[in-house]
Amino acid sequence: MQDGTLTGKARSPGGTGKVMIELHRVEKWFDDFQALKAVDLQVGFRETVVVCGPSGSGKSTLIRCINRLEEHDRGRIVVDGTPVSDDLRDIQEIRRETGMVFQSFNLFPHLTILENITLAPMHVRHRPRKEAAAHAMELLERVQIPDQANKYPGQLSGGQQQRAAIARALAMEPKVMLFDEPTSALDPEMIKEVLDVMEELAESGMTMICVTHEMGFARHVADRVVFMAEGSIVEVNTPEALFTDPQEERTKLFLSQIL
């Protein structure tokens, strides 16, 4: 197994060299099944990392450990200097600074799109309603669905819902964005509108980890691509190097199957 951190340091994107997320020998078990095996990864400030791999390889578990939707069993995870631990205050601190976008959107169906977006700023950051709503409208402009503000999630298409979910995560002004297969539940013609928003976000300098099967997006937008299989990081490299000249047999096999 190649050491992820080495290639990470070899290339420090954004030019700052500051480490935003650090995973050190992280292990995660579901009963007797080991989902993550001594995973090492560093993600730099303003870097976009795409995580790919076959299903069941631990990609989603990896990013869900970062904001403690899953509890890791061994190893150390540090997000912007705050360790992910049992301390509820640390967890809340990390969740405030980390936005997450889910495969199934998970918008709150009883609230309008605008209320979905203003909920956390008002109740976590204690922003006044007017200020939160104005910021929410800016974000809806950014993801290009301002005219959906007063509708309910059920009235929107899948692509619109996912863009609204991105706006909801951005409303907390996070330093890191985690994407958990954001386009896997979408019809093909809606995938692009979501990927466009993500690309714009990456270009604006957001630190991002994206679990996705969209290899076009990975090639185009990612600074580095992480390939995982069976709970381990097999290979980490620039998209160009990984796609054209994979070093590991497992990577070659995977790429031959999906490309």
Next chain:
Amino acid sequence: MAAPSAPPGPETAATPPERRVTPARWLRENLFSSPSNSLLTLITGLLLAWALVSFGRFLLITGRWDIIEVNLTNFMVGGFPRGQLARLWVAMAMMTIAVTISAGITSATAAEAAIAADRDPSVTVRERVQRAGPPLVLLFVMIVFVRTWLPLALLAGVLVLGVGGFRVGRRLPARWRGRAGIGAVLLIVVALTAISSFGGVSRDAWGGLLLTVYYTVGSLLLAFPIGVALALGRRSSLPVVRAGCGIFIEFFRGSPLIALLFVGWLILPFFLPVGFPTPDLVTRALIIFVLFTSAYVAEIVRGGLQSIPRGQLEAAQALGLSPWKQTRLVILPQALRNVIPALVGQAISLYKDTTLVLIIGQIELLAVAQNVTQQEAFIGQGYIAETLVFVSLIYWVGSYWMSRESQRLEARLGVGTR
């Protein structure tokens, strides 16, 4: 691509095909589609006609409604001292104001929400009539039976107050709404105190519809928050809280209500600390109703909590909401919305279960219906049908009204569509 010219492909009509159903065709399709169906229709029709005619005869010709007329006050308040009735009218006026102002505020908020969501906020006349229908039927029946002008005048006064309260509530500036809500609750407490305290009438002397409504509304208002708390407690991560709530729920769900009422009547006073004033019997029965109903509410709400997909909780967590706010802002509103039909079913069930206090010697509405037939003027003349039909109407109006309002609430919250 979206050229304004004719779309490609075969020509299609601009509107869906018209489907007209004439009355004759409707009859043929639904009632006389085959010989056996025709026969069934005929038999059912005859039975229905017979039932309607005999009930109509009873209502209009053979029924001796003088027993209701004479005892109307008994039906309404039971043995409540007649000299103190003024207290009830004052309390009724205060509660009407409190309730209608709140209703006006709710109506204004709903209209604002509709405007914000680009929907038409107006309410059609048909909707208004449908909503007001059941209470108006009851009001009409009452007016038919009232023999003196004073109650009519007072009733009219209360109605005027109600309409006024609704209007005030609708026009109240948004910043006063919270305070008006608190004011309404205080007004209801003051109204209840005005009946029973300061030289008033002890609850044990209450009866009839007054007692039935007191039990129903009082237990629902108290049992609902307790039930929600129990449901959340039963899902708590703390084992002690979880076990405590579980035992409470299973105990009260596993006991017959009648047995619990006996406990409240006979045994509860012995468990109170020495020197602690024993609450009156009505309060003890109310406590039993609250405990019993809250156990059922808890299980209904727990079902609602379980119906919320895990992703909702994860999304709330990922946004950094505190555990309490995850529950209060995201999970609970959706869970409660999903169980409105079951909760209203429980409310209607409780409304009718209040008749059980009859066995601990309290004269609520149904007991009045039985007792008045034993009066000298009516005994042994088979008046029971008239009184039972009358109280059935009151129970039906209440149950039907709850059911209708819950359907409206479901529609407003968009159950099943959002």
